[in-house]
Amino acid sequence: MLSNELLLSIHALIAVGLVFVAFRIGKSALISYISICGVLANFFIFKQVNLFSLHVTATDVFMIAQLVALNLLQELYGAEEARQAINISFFASICTTIFGLIQVAYVPNSFDTTHLLYATILLPIPRIIAASLGTDFVAAHIERWVFAALSKHLNKRFFALRNIVTMAISQLFDTVVFSIAGLYGIVASVPHIIITSLSIKAVLIVGMSLLSSSAYSYFLKK
Numbered sequence: 678m679l680s681n682e683l684l685l686s687i688h689a690l691i692a693v694g695l696v697f698v699a700f701r702i703g704k705s706a707l708i709s710y711i712s713i714c715g716v717l718a719n720f721f722i723f724k725q726v727n728l729f730s731l732h733v734t735a736t737d738v739f740m741i742a743q744l745v746a747l748n749l750l751q752e753l754y755g756a757e758e759a760r761q762a763i764n765i766s767f768f769a770s771i772c773t774t775i776f777g778l779i780q781v782a783y784v785p786n787s788f789d790t791t792h793l794l795y796a797t798i799l800l801p802i803p804r805i806i807a808a809s810l811g812t813d814f815v816a817a818h819i820e821r822w823v824f825a826a827l828s829k830h831l832n833k834r835f836f837a838l839r840n841i842v843t844m845a846i847s848q849l850f851d852t853v854v855f856s857i858a859g860l861y862g863i864v865a866s867v868p869h870i871i872i873t874s875l876s877i878k879a880v881l882i883v884g885m886s887l888l889s890s891s892a893y894s895y896f897l898k899k
Contacts, residue, residue: 692741827839
């Protein structure tokens with residue numbers, strides 16, 4: 678069985694690779710990928726794993742991949758397209774939540790063996806879902822604003838640096854606000870959750886930004 682740390686590396690490589698598959702397909706595929714990552718990040722928010730002896734959720738790769746794709750979309754097509762992508766992603770996450778709740782509300786028949794499994798996933802604490810959706814939405818807009826400002830200031834140079842700085846700022850906001858709004862009073866130590874989550878995100882942000890920058894430079898030269 679693969680260790681969680683090795684699986685995280687493979688997960689990150691695949692996530693960045695799919696960003697550039699979407700990039701090669703076109704703008705619509707990038708927007709779709711941003712929405713898919715947003716839905717998956719909220720869908721799997723409750724799964725907890727150990728990484729580097731830290732207790733974290735398993736959704737950080739989806740969140741960072743979403744932001745890498747968002748920054749690439751903004752780099753290629755402009756801030757207005759990025760804003761639309763954020764709104765579409767938020768709409769997709771809201772629809773997933775609403776339809777999930779409706780689906781679980783159906784009374785299962787005597788042959789059903791999956792209702793309790795779906796209910797466990799799709800009937801989470803409303804406060805956590807609301808905090809997750811809200812902070813993701815605001816963090817994505819922070820990402821868009823900061824990336825636009827840095828792109829203008831740096832004349833669209835240093836793509837990896839712009840990725841790292843913007844994601845560091847947006848994920849600092851996302852992690853702190855979500856941990857307080859969604860987890861305070863539920864987990865034993867909110868500061869512990871914040872520190873561990875930021876530690877894993879820092880590794881992912883740097884690694885996935887460097888990978889995406891290298892891939893971006895490669896595709897531009899082709």
